[in-house]
Amino acid sequence: QVQLVESGGGSVQSGGSLRLSCAASGLTFSTYCMAWFRQAPGKEREGVAIIGVGGSTFYSDSVKGRFTISRDNAKNTLYLQMNVLKPEDTALYFCACDRTSCSFKSRYDYWGRGTQVTVSS
Numbered sequence: 001q002v003q004l005v006e007s008g009g010g011s012v013q014s015g016g017s018l019r020l021s022c023a024a025s026g027l028t029f030s031t032y033c034m035a036w037f038r039q040a041p042g043k044e045r046e047g048v049a050i051i052g053v054g055g056s057t058f059y060s061d062s063v064k065g066r067f068t069i070s071r072d073n074a075k076n077t078l079y080l081q082m083n084v085l086k087p088e089d090t091a092l093y094f095c096a097c098d099r100t101s102c103s104f105k106s107r108y109d110y111w112g113r114g115t116q117v118t119v120s121s
Contacts, residue, residue: 002026002110004095009115016085022078022095022112030073033102036080038091047104048093049080085119092116
């Protein structure tokens, strides 16, 4: 049974930092494209960052230069380092994985339940 469990969310002030983690189990982690998405109240879910099997990364324009996605295949864990946080970054953050493709429009086979990030001004 595949499980993705996010952690590391919380409440911070504008300009602060958080590091999210996504612990994966029940799958061969190294063979999956991994991604972070987020959804704010009343808004559609949006892609935040992607990391491919080979380590290539892609970011949405809204977080480029502030967020860093990484993966530790030995620990089956995905990370999202978030710096210079802004109130507009407030959202529920999800991790997801896809076996066959690697873009924000991929189907994503499995999803975590999310971790809340709240940034106050």
